[in-house]
Amino acid sequence: MSREAGHERPGLDRLQRWMQEVVVHPGSIEEAIASPAAEEEIPADSLENVVRPSHSMTAAERVGVYHGMYLMRMEEALETDYPVIRYHIGDHQFSHLVRAYVERYPSTSYTLNRLGDHLPQFFIDEPEWPQAPFLHDLARLELAMTEVFDERETPVLGAEDLESVAPESWEHARLQPIAALRVLDFKYSVVPHLTSFHDDRPTPSPRRRASWVAVYRRDYSVLRLELSRAEHDLLRDLVGGAPLGDALAAAAAAQKSARQQQKIFQWFRTWISEGLFSEIEI
Amino acid sequence: MTENRWGFPDLGLGIGLRTTHYPHILSEEPDIGFFEILTENYLDTGGRPLHILDRIAERYRIVMHGVSMSIGSTDPINFEYLAKVKELGERTGALWISDHICWTGVLGRNTHDLLPLPYTEESLRHSVERIKVVQDFLERPLVLENPSTYLEFADDDMTEWDFVGRLAEESDCGLLFDVNNVYVSAFNHGFDPVAYIDAIPGDRVCQYHLAGHTNKGTHIIDTHSDHVLDPVWELYGHTLRTVGLRATLLEWDADIPPFEIVHQEVLKADDWRREEVADVA
Numbered sequence: 001m002s003r004e005a006g007h008e009r010p011g012l013d014r015l016q017r018w019m020q021e022v023v024v025h026p027g028s029i030e031e032a033i034a035s036p037a038a039e040e041e042i043p044a045d046s047l048e049n050v051v052r053p054s055h056s057m058t059a060a061e062r063v064g065v066y067h068g069m070y071l072m073r074m075e076e077a078l079e080t081d082y083p084v085i086r087y088h089i090g091d092h093q094f095s096h097l098v099r100a101y102v103e104r105y106p107s108t109s110y111t112l113n114r115l116g117d118h119l120p121q122f123f124i125d126e127p128e129w130p131q132a133p134f135l136h137d138l139a140r141l142e143l144a145m146t147e148v149f150d151e152r153e154t155p156v157l158g159a160e161d162l163e164s165v166a167p168e169s170w171e172h173a174r175l176q177p178i179a180a181l182r183v184l185d186f187k188y189s190v191v192p193h194l195t196s197f198h199d200d201r202p203t204p205s206p207r208r209r210a211s212w213v214a215v216y217r218r219d220y221s222v223l224r225l226e227l228s229r230a231e232h233d234l235l236r237d238l239v240g241g242a243p244l245g246d247a248l249a250a251a252a253a254a255q256k257s258a259r260q261q262q263k264i265f266q267w268f269r270t271w272i273s274e275g276l277f278s279e280i281e282i
Numbered sequence: 283m284t285e286n287r288w289g290f291p292d293l294g295l296g297i298g299l300r301t302t303h304y305p306h307i308l309s310e311e312p313d314i315g316f317f318e319i320l321t322e323n324y325l326d327t328g329g330r331p332l333h334i335l336d337r338i339a340e341r342y343r344i345v346m347h348g349v350s351m352s353i354g355s356t357d358p359i360n361f362e363y364l365a366k367v368k369e370l371g372e373r374t375g376a377l378w379i380s381d382h383i384c385w386t387g388v389l390g391r392n393t394h395d396l397l398p399l400p401y402t403e404e405s406l407r408h409s410v411e412r413i414k415v416v417q418d419f420l421e422r423p424l425v426l427e428n429p430s431t432y433l434e435f436a437d438d439d440m441t442e443w444d445f446v447g448r449l450a451e452e453s454d455c456g457l458l459f460d461v462n463n464v465y466v467s468a469f470n471h472g473f474d475p476v477a478y479i480d481a482i483p484g485d486r487v488c489q490y491h492l493a494g495h496t497n498k499g500t501h502i503i504d505t506h507s508d509h510v511l512d513p514v515w516e517l518y519g520h521t522l523r524t525v526g527l528r529a530t531l532l533e534w535d536a537d538i539p540p541f542e543i544v545h546q547e548v549l550k551a552d553d554w555r556r557e558e559v560a561d562v563a
Contacts, residue, residue: 009437012405013356016388016397023393052434055472056500062433065501066395073394107392110350110363111322152328180329220330 007049010042015050018042022063024106026071026099029064071095074102077112082119082142084197085135093130100126113150116143134206137186138193144182144215149222151180156275169282171245175238176279180217183227183236186210191226218275225274230254231267235276284484284526288423288456290378293343293529295548297541300534304334306541314342314545318531319374321348321381325366339374345489345529346371347458350392351381353416353426354399354409357388364419371420378488380425380458383409383446400435401445406452413453425456425488430463430495430504434471442467443481450486457482459525460491461518462510466502475517484525492518492551493533507536509547515554522558530555 010018018041025032034044042050051059075098079086086094104125105118120143123129123136156178165173189209196203212232214225227235234251238244248264255261271277286292294315299307306312317338324335338344348367352360371379384396399405417424428446440448450457459482468475494508510518510532518530532548 009402012400012402012408013388015400015435016356016385019397020388020391020393023395023397024391048436050436052436052438054434054470054501059433061500065432065503066397069395070393077394107387107394108390109392110360111326112394113322113326149329150327153333217329220333 007046010050014041018050019063019066023066023070024102025067026103029060029067032067033060033063071099071102073112074098074107074115077115078119081113081116081146082139084142084193084203085119085138087197088138088193088203089131089135097129100129113146116146119143131206134188134190134208137188138190140184140186141190141194141213141215144184145222145224148180148182148215148217151217154179154278157272157277157279159272161280162272165280165282171243172282173244174241174281175244175277176281177239177276178216178278181239181276182215183232183239184213184215185232185236186213191224194224214276216274216276223274225270234264234267235271238277284487286456286488286528287485288488290456290488291529292527293345293377295551296345296529296531297544297548298347298531298533298535299335299338300538301331302538303541303544307338308334310541311341312541312545316343316345316377316529316531318345318347318533319376321346321367321370321379322350324370325363335374344374344376345531346374346376346379347427348379348381349394349396350386351416351424352384352386352392353381353412353424354383354405355385355388356408357390359412359415361419364416368420371422378425378456379420379422380427380456380489382427382429383449384429396429398429398431398433398435399445401438401440401442402435403439406440406445406448409449410453413449413455417453417455423454423456425458426450427458427460427491428463428467430460430466430470430502432470432501432503441473441478441481442471443478447481447483450483455486456488457486458489458491459487459521459528460493461521462491462493462495462514463504465511465514465517466495466504469497469502476520479517479521479524482525487525487528490518490521490528490530491533492530492548505536506533510550515550518551519554519558522554527555527559 018038021038022032025035033047047059051063053059075095078098101122107115120136120139123132126132187208187210189207189211193203212227212229214227214235216223234247237247251264252261296316296318297314299317299319324332382396387393413424464475464478492510493506494510496503496505530551534544
């Protein structure tokens with residue numbers, strides 16, 4: 001036994017606070033043990049009073065096993081949710097990002113599935129991060145895809161449901177979206193990065209160009225629909241609960257010609273056939 | 283050899299349910315005694331994973347295995363989490379719900395690691411009280427797994443097997459006995475794994491785990507990334523002789539091979555089971 005005589009045994013709560021501070025510290029194990037947060041619980045020079053060395057490892061090396069696995073685990077979780085960002089910025093920069101991100105937004109959930117929820121916000125918090133505005137948009141797209149993947153299943157409104165609505169009820173009717181739908185607007189063109197990733201091609205340089213996408217789930221597959229600004233605005237209004245009459249009138253007013261106005265009905269048919277709505281409230 | 287005190291059935295041989303094997307399981311319907319699901323993977327999803335789990339639960343017997351109960355933590359018990367665990371147990375008809383003898387975080391944080399508890403009287407009392415609360419809430423016995431650990435605390439009052447045995451007896455919980463973890467911890471801490479097995483209260487053991495590990499030279503990491511090694515099979519044989527036949531599950535979580543390879547690996551346990559039963563007969 002290497003414990004010093006007269007050493008005060010730390011309580012369970014203090015021991016756990018200390019170990020957590022050491023495990024989640026972003027630096028080396030030596031830096032972690034000597035960090036102010038860890039030292040507040042247990043002084044670094046008392047380490048062997050707390051952790052026993054083994055036949056082959058020092059006390060610091062033994063705690064270091066847990067310390068070394070922490071960031072690896074965080075990185076594994078985040079690369080599952082953000083494969084396109086990782087592909088775009090490369091492994092080295094992604095590791096750097098994970099380290100900074102989990103320091104600011106450590107997991108507070110019982111599931112790692114929620115670890116990446118704050119990544120879009122992280123790029124707002126850290127505007128100096130390379131390509132931060134673009135990565136903010138790309139993170140929003142990838143986060144929407146994971147949210148849609150996990151959303152609860154809701155019924156899908158069919159064409160026959162719509163046909164049963166009396167013509168005089170249409171104006172004030174409201175469409176309820178399925179739970180697994182996100183309607184997104186971006187300052188950057190982000191979809192090409194998604195397709196480059198899937199095709200295993202180099203990602204293009206970020207291009208500042210407004211883009212609009214609906215991400216949704218059908219038959220348990222996550223799908224996306226690229227939208228024009230006008231399509232996005234109408235779909236956003238409908239999803240937001242606008243009465244059909246108001247939403248369609250606003251959309252029609254934004255179209256210059258009768259031919260363009262006809263497109264509205266085409267959009268509408270596409271959204272119904274893709275199963276974006278769950279029910280119609282009369 | 284003992285019987286299980288709750289009468290949990292010996293489900294034979296099982297495999298940890300993993301996403302990569304979904305298509306094979308659904309199309310081939312392999313002959314498997316049971317599947318063990320990772321609890322947290324199905325708590326907050328209403329999509330494909332839960333849909334597939336429902337289909338598999340219609341065909342196979344399910345047990346649940348969690349990693350976030352943090353039974354030894356000094357943070358408050360998360361009842362929102364427990365409510366979801368309980369609901370999933372009812373949905374899948376899980377025969378039992380297991381987690382680990384460990385803690386995963388404090389101060390509202392989760393490291394998502396199975397961190398070691400000190401084997402002290404204080405730590406034992408603390409965990410026993412929490413297990414009782416959890417069991418009352420779940421309205422069923424909790425089954426807890428002996429962890430693989432990479433350090434020992436200098437203030438430990440007792441051996442790991444004394445701690446595990448007393449924890450089970452004093453809280454009246456079940457044990458999921460991970461044979462590979464015993465081997466890993468025995469190597470890392472220099473104790474005799476057979477002494478550990480001989481000391482375990484067999485009537486509280488509900489299930490066994492087997493897995494592969496990675497030897498780093500100075501220590502072994504419980505990676506679940508390979509075939510079960512011979513010394514672990516030997517310990518499994520000893521456990522069968524000492525404790526008896528129990529549902530036996532193979533965990534393979536990294537570098538996961540095709541389903542058939544995982545299946546073949548767990549079928550090796552059948553030879554050991556037959557041999558031990560024949561010896562007893």
